Amino acid sequence: MPQNVERLSAKFAHPGLRFTTGRGGLVKAVVETAKAQGEIYLHGAHVTHFAPSGQAPVLWVSEQSWYEPTKPIRGGIPICFPWFGGHPSAPSQPSHGTARITTWEVTAVEAAADDGVAISLQNAIHPFQVTYRVEFGTELQLTLTVELPDTAPSPARYEEALHTYLAIGDIHQTRIEGLESTAYIDKVAGGDRQPASGEAIRFSGELDRVYLNTSGACRIFDPLAQREIRISKSGSQSTVVWNPWIGKSDKMPDFGAQEWTGMVCVETANVGDNAVEIAPGSAHTMTAKIQLQ
Ligand SMILES: O=P(O)(O)OC[C@H]1O[C@H](O)[C@H](O)[C@@H](O)[C@@H]1O
Numbered sequence: 415m416p417q418n419v420e421r422l423s424a425k426f427a428h429p430g431l432r433f434t435t436g437r438g439g440l441v442k443a444v445v446e447t448a449k450a451q452g453e454i455y456l457h458g459a460h461v462t463h464f465a466p467s468g469q470a471p472v473l474w475v476s477e478q479s480w481y482e483p484t485k486p487i488r489g490g491i492p493i494c495f496p497w498f499g500g501h502p503s504a505p506s507q508p509s510h511g512t513a514r515i516t517t518w519e520v521t522a523v524e525a526a527a528d529d530g531v532a533i534s535l536q537n538a539i540h541p542f543q544v545t546y547r548v549e550f551g552t553e554l555q556l557t558l559t560v561e562l563p564d565t566a567p568s569p570a571r572y573e574e575a576l577h578t579y580l581a582i583g584d585i586h587q588t589r590i591e592g593l594e595s596t597a598y599i600d601k602v603a604g605g606d607r608q609p610a611s612g613e614a615i616r617f618s619g620e621l622d623r624v625y626l627n628t629s630g631a632c633r634i635f636d637p638l639a640q641r642e643i644r645i646s647k648s649g650s651q652s653t654v655v656w657n658p659w660i661g662k663s664d665k666m667p668d669f670g671a672q673e674w675t676g677m678v679c680v681e682t683a684n685v686g687d688n689a690v691e692i693a694p695g696s697a698h699t700m701t702a703k704i705q706l707q
Contacts, residue, residue, distance in 0.1 A: 417441065417456060417520065426523040430531045436462075438481030443520070445550040449529050452550040457483060459518040459535045459546045462490035464554045466706060472554070472643060474581035474677035478670045486514040488668040489579045489677070493546065493558065496539055496572035498654075498685040510577070513539055518546065528552055541566050553705040556682075564695030571691040575654060575683035576702050578645065583638025585657055585675050590615040592632035593653060599624040599686065617678070620659040626687050628653050632680050633707070642707040645680055649700040651688035654681035 419441055422433040429447075436442035436455055442462070445452040453463040465471045475489030486492050486508075494510035501507035508515060518535035526532040530551025537544045542560050549555040562570050582588050591614045600606045601622035608623075615621070631646035632653060656679040658666070663674040682702035684690050690698050 417517070422520060426520060426533075428523040428525070428531060431523055431533065436481065438483075440481055440483070443523075443533055445531055447529055447531060447550070449552050450550050450554075452548075452554070454533060454548055455481075455487065456517050456520065456535070457481075458486060458514040458516070459493055459537065459548075460487045460490055460514065461548055461554070461556075462487060464550065464704070466552050469641075469706060470639065471581050472704060472706065474579045474673075476669055476673055478668050478673075480668050483517070484515060485668075486510070488666075491556070491579070492577045494573070494575035494577050494681075494683070495544065495558075495560070496542060496574070498573040498575050498683065510575070511539075511573075513537060513544065514577075521545070526551055526555075541570050542572065553703055556702045556704075557699060558701070559697055559699040560690070560692065561697035562692045562694050566694040569691050569693045571689050573683070573685045573689045574700060575652075575681045575685060576700070577654075577679060577681045577683075578702070578704065579677050579679050580634055580643055581639075582634065582636045582676060582678055583640075584636075585617045585678060587637050588617060588678060589635045590632055590655060590678070590680065591635070592630050593625050593628060593655070596625045596628040596653075598626070615655060617657055617659075620657065620662055622656045622658075623654065624683075624685060625653045625655070627651055634678065634680060644705050644707050645682065645702060646705075647682045647700070647702045649698060650682045650684055650702070652683040652685045654683050654685065655679065656681070 479488040492514040495513035522534040528551040532549040
């Protein structure tokens with residue numbers, strides 16, 4: 415049975431969470447508790463807002479974003495799955511997979527720790543069964559579980575990313591710590607492999623890096639907004655860092671002219687050499703926890 419606001423509201427009534435029609439007529443859940451505000455669209459299971467009470471939004475969303483069933487939302491937390499970037503063999507397939515442009519089914523809404531509220535969703539993306547639990551508390555906790563049914567004929571491989579767009583005061587002043595000792599693929603330099611830089615990441619032009627074999631937390635220091643965002647994770651061996659700067663964002667119709675100065679992506683991922691392979695009847699879970707320090 416198709417999900418609509420009335421049916422969802424009747425089935426999953428819970429204090430602090432309500433279903434409503436969002437932009438473009440797409441259905442979303444809105445969270446308002448004593449500790450936090452948030453929202454998630456069923457389209458893409460896309461978290462588009464999170465803020466602990468009294469704080470400015472932690473996530474950035476473009477004013478120019480599409481809100482259409484066939485297009486990804488620009489900002490928030492798109493789920494890239496089951497591939498990252500272009501499809502490995504079929505270039506006409508959508509960038510970053512189909513998870514972010516299909517409607518997810520809500521399976522549960524429940525109370526979570528710390529006066530929070532959690533929503534769970536699922537999506538069948540052949541050959542996988544995917545579940546996503548989003549816990550809105552003082553922190554935002556994301557749990558993405560990919561299962562390969564035991565009826566599958568052979569093991570299957572996938573890539574994934576919680577492509578988190580963070581709202582920052584000014585990219586020129588922002589620095590990211592936690593990846594100093596990790597080698598990376600420089601996508602701006604055509605995919606060259608670079609050794610660990612030994613330094614915090616700072617931004618002075620387009621930056622698009624895939625850090626491999628790293629399971630540690632990142633700290634995003636934002637002096638203009640006078641705050642620090644911490645992203646910790648489990649089940650993830652890659653971290654992607656991206657800011658498109660002027661030239662690339664100018665070419666994107668869903669990106670406002672000066673918006674690139676107020677965002678940075680720090681993506682909890684398993685991509686490239688870190689793609690995940692699972693056997694029939696098994697599952698893999700990746701988590702990310704996003705918090706203000
Ligand atoms: O425009 P999209 O398909 O949403 O991709 C946006 C960006 O996602 C990731 O961060 C990739 O590393 C970038 O190369 C890409 O440009």
